[in-house]
Amino acid sequence: MEQFLNQLNESQKAAVLYNEGPSLVIAGAGSGKTRVLTYKIACLLKQGFAPSSILALTFTNKAAREMKDRIAQIVGSEMSNRLWMGTFHSIFYRILRMEADKIGFTENFTIYDSSDSKNLLKTIIKELRLDDKTYNPKKVHARISELKNNLVTPQSYEGRGDLHKEDMAKKMPLIKDIYAIYVNRCRKAGAMDFDDLLLYTNILFRDNPGVLAKFQHYFKFILVDEYQDTNFAQHLIVKKLAEKHHRVCVVGDDAQSIYSFRGANIENILRFKENYPEARIFKLEQNYRSTQNIVKAANSLIEKNKEQIKKSVFSENDEGNRVKVLSAYSDLEESSIIANAITDLRKSEKSDYRDFAILYRTNAQSRSLEEALRKRNIPYKIFGGLSFYQRKEIKDVIAYFRLITNPFDEEAFKRIINYPARGIGDTTVNKIAECALSQGVSYWGVISDPLRYNLPVNAGTATKLAGFRQLIEELAAELNEKDAYSMADTVIKKSGIYNDIFQGSSPEELTRKQNVEELLKGIYEFCSIKQEEEGDEFTCNLNSFLQEISLLTDMDTDNKNENKDRVTLMTVHSSKGLEFKTVFIAGMEEELFPSSMSTGTAEGLEEERRLFYVAITRAEQNCFVSYAKSRFRNGSSNFCNPSRFLKDIDSELLDLPEDYKMLYGRVSQQENISPFDTPFSRQTSGYNLKMKQEREREKVTGTPRFKASFPSVREAAKPAVNPNSISSHTPQDYSDIQVNTFVEHEKFGIGKVTALEGIGSNRKATISFKNSGERCILLKYARMKIID
């Protein structure tokens, strides 16, 4: 214990050791927040708190996993595995499954992802014959999400004239009707959306005092990471659970609250003390990550925000370089300047590619950056964009999984009723939908008994529908016999997906094939990991796999490229929590950063400023900020001005380009324009004039700083895969294995086989590992090799 405490500074130590009541830890960027959280939990365990009595909530699976690993290193994995540590959503998903009957769900309920939700809303809007321009499904979804996050149910909406007024003002007076129908449809489909996981948890606790009391008693200590990102529903869950013991510790940084558009309420952290008057507040202000100049620059920026908790983040690292501002004529030039800088810095500073990150406000900006990097053979990886589980072919397969575990899942049904094509077209589906709607049954109900519900289809179609029904029923019947992996294999073959996808050889088909293989591999790995964790009696069924992935994002999946030496490209949002030796922040322009969507309100603008703060504080040694004077956006080229945020940073901490000084030197001499109310038009004319002059000079001297044309060469398709590779990851052959054989396991290391039992795919080995003790492993899933 002592040795760990010695690794902490005084304020960190104080935060770790105070466990008597509620506490708020304000953790500045790079101040060792994770370290405090992990040591605190380790400390609690050492003090005798049972691991299962500690609830630790995070926002990402990644954060939860990392913390778990670090705690395991201190107290061992036997103990850390028993902690209730996970994302809000996954923890309460687990609890809701346990208590599903109390709120009228079955424990197998499906989770609708946001595209499922939007699709359902779209059909409801259509069914109500409303105009989907005014009732834009995306907007409606956002509104319903907001309502749910604030615990407004369709019932409680009734008594809220204020909310109705808001919706009327937005010309959507029927929101409440859509909302009510949506909730009903989800319930009938046995489905919850992401927001429901939090809403129903609150309902569960509200309506079942016994259940609440049970968990209040159960969780003796509650910790919340990234508290600035909690919404009202999350805040209230924590508050209710902590009511009994009042042992709650929340950690966060109000300056890094960047998710208000998803319902995060910065007030939760700003007003923590009002909710917990006896709370103690700890501030972690020493930044261990960045140079002094970077920290100072970030401080001078964030100072311009009004709403924040006072703190003074400082660094004792080297002074470092100033934040260098780069100016470019176009987004194309910006990209090449950055790419060249990476090449140069890598040599001059002996950096690896992995030391660099390029951050941007919008995903669309990645394209030109990509091209520039590719042109110079700089390896890179892009985060964001379409996640693995969002891909069409993956969603199709998952939809089969979902439908066979829950035939009432309407969205899954619609997705696969005619995929692969089986001659059931739009007209038939519409008939089913109409039939289901008018007679109050599910889609599945209709095709189970088309005659009873008078489904108006001809004999041919009826046969096809019966065929589909039979397919799903047959697959469902196998659910209890087979494990997830063989189940998935069966689904893909029986459904016809295999024939549809694994035949073609065009690059797109190849990619789809690869993705499905990747999914199968994922299921396989999931099974083997589960097998190891849960022991030999555990059968890994499809249901548990679905539960796992329904709350998983791509951030969690592609960690295999993590160690490769590549430049990172990502949005500022997804960079939160990460750090890089050198950071480029691209596109620091008005309307882009801050986004034109957020400049309308002071709060919106403050959030953009916090976003910039997050971006700057990712940098350890060098921070570059770039802007272009013209940018290709939404199909056309636009002139842009440098971001107002550049003016928020102390100019002594910036290394500004000449043209910027010329532009703003003049403006600021005239008058001191507040960054908030600078009329945009005032700058435009002068600025464009300047730009023209710059351009002319280029022409005259004939020495452009970079080549003007970039042939847009698209990268060739990914390397081909073995056409038979559907079986390339199938279990290794362990037929040579015997008692006393030595093996090396991927996770557990070297061990000796002490016993063997079972035959075929049920063959298991008991292995005594050098470092991890004795374990019984199903050979089918074992990831190990025999050593001679």
Add this chain to the structure above:
DNA sequence: ACTAATAACATTTTT
């Protein structure tokens, strides 16, 4: 029922 063509559209997105 399927395909091709065109219109509409477009922040950020831990779950």
Add this chain to the structure above:
DNA sequence: TGTTATTAGT
């Protein structure tokens, strides 16, 4: 520009 969703045509 690039994607996605609806529509018109076969």
